Amino acid sequence: GENVEQHPSTLSVQEGDSAVIKCTYSDSASNYFPWYKQELGKGPQLIIDIRSNVGEKKDQRIAVTLNKTAKHFSLHITETQPEDSAVYFCAASIGNTPLVFGKGTRLSVIA
């Protein structure tokens, strides 16, 4: 089955700097790659997703890149703000099958 690896497990950046989180997946049939942000005591919230027919997607300060050949995808957050501090999860699936999640990255943005 699918296996998703996520790095780093923790990340601290200065406010205004960029943050990058990387994930790899094992199943070449996976075609959907969402990123979720989870704040303390809340459920995960989708922040951006990408499908396998696209190499890059951007939404304001957030961007995701996908390399299907290498089977990895990355989340880029620019101009980080304290409110970006949270746990971020990458995931992969084949269509609407259940998501397989990475173990998460705890991002701390230091003011």
Add this chain to the structure above:
Amino acid sequence: GAGVSQSPSNKVTEKGKDVELRCDPISGHTALYWYRQSLGQGLEFLIYFQGNSAPDKSGLPSDRFSAERTGGSVSTLTIQRTQQEDSAVYLCASSLAHGLATAETQYFGPGTRLLVL
């Protein structure tokens, strides 16, 4: 509109007791998923309902776990004879998925925090 809701938000139970966790998906969403999040871990798939199809139970960790979805809407996850290792946050998600081909966004509820003493 209203998002996915779950109840109770917190549940403390004694080892050996049964518990029921409820999920109300977003109205009109045909797909419903249950995941488990243990302390400091990622989310682990438990069970998946898609329309009127038989549920995908491949993620259930033991036969003490079961789930139902009545009328294509509300779902209940039942854990029988709870064990301490069942302590986790149980998350429910729903999506507009009408089939397997094209992924639709999964929207998560706030979760139920279960503590088994």
